[in-house]
Amino acid sequence: MIYRTTSGRTSSGEAIGILLLDTIVPFIPGDVANATTYDFPVRFSRVAGFSLDRAICQDPTIYPLLRDAAAELVRQGVRAITADCGYMALHQRRLATELGVPVFLSSLLQIPFILAIIGAQRSLGILAANGAALDHQLLAAVGVDDPSRLVIEGLEQQPAFHHFALAESGEIDVDAVRQEVVAAGIRVVKRNRDVGAILLECSLMPPYGAALQEALQMPVFDYISMINYVFSAVVKKSYHGFI
Known part of the structure; x- marks a missing residue:
């Protein structure tokens, strides 16, 4: 088997990329932003300046920063992009159109x-x-x-x-x-x-x-039911058993 990579990738094996708000919140187990929530590795990226207020107010001007953070996650090898705020839905269609991998922000x-x-x-x-x-x-x-x-x-x-x-x-x-x-x-x-x-x-x-x-x-x-579902689609498992 032959594996290939691209310049600039710092690690591998993280299929789900998660965009985070720029907040000060304890992320307890079960939270989207806590890595121990998942049975698989994930990669996080905080979008600097994307506050909760800007998300709730549906501020469209944050989109370039969101897009750049998502593009960097894709460059690092993730297969799909999600986020940690349901109000990011405002940017769902545009980012899904532009990014080239599955996007499920909300x-x-x-x-x-x-x-x-x-x-x-x-x-x-x-x-x-x-x-x-x-x-x-x-x-x-x-x-x-x-x-x-x-x-x-x-x-x-x-x-x-x-x-x-x-x-x-x-x-x-x-x-x-x-x-x-x-x-x-x-x-x-x-x-x-x-x-x-x-x-x-x-x-x-x-x-x-x-x-x-x-x-x-x-x-x-x-969010976790959704993330687990998408992960099962972008990382299919092989089945072994008997009949």
Whole structure:
């Protein structure tokens, strides 16, 4: 077997490249930005200047920096590009068109798939870092033109979540945030009894997905479910067994 490389590559074996916001947040296990979350190597790249505020406000002027960081990840050998903020969906179509590898910047890209598999009579609950920011423009960017089956609950007013995720205090009370995420999910289901699944928009929420599922007894989708799915497509495994 012959292997080849290109000039400038510093390592190999990282199929998924992850673009990170320029934030001050503890990345606990289960977080998109924690390498121990994955069963495979990943490569991270922080986009300098891409703050959470610029993501939530859907600032289009950040795109050149985002594109350059993504292009460098591709140059380093990744096979697909994701990110750590659902609000990066604004840049999804342009980056996917220009980059030449699969791009899946936002966990919200799973919405059409989830709606298709839970049945036309069911709704999808979405827990978001900022519920008001999930507007029609952002949803349209991930292929959702009709939001009537979406039940959105933002956590921007929850004190523990706001303290670590939005105010960027640099510390997190994991138990308190878990309680807030689970309580938000319960509110969604109580408000709409036809909810058939939950999607976590925020890359900081997957650590609480198991507790949420235990409380609600329904499928919970998040960034990690999406990343694992795409990894299985760009790095196929060989099967061995017998019949």
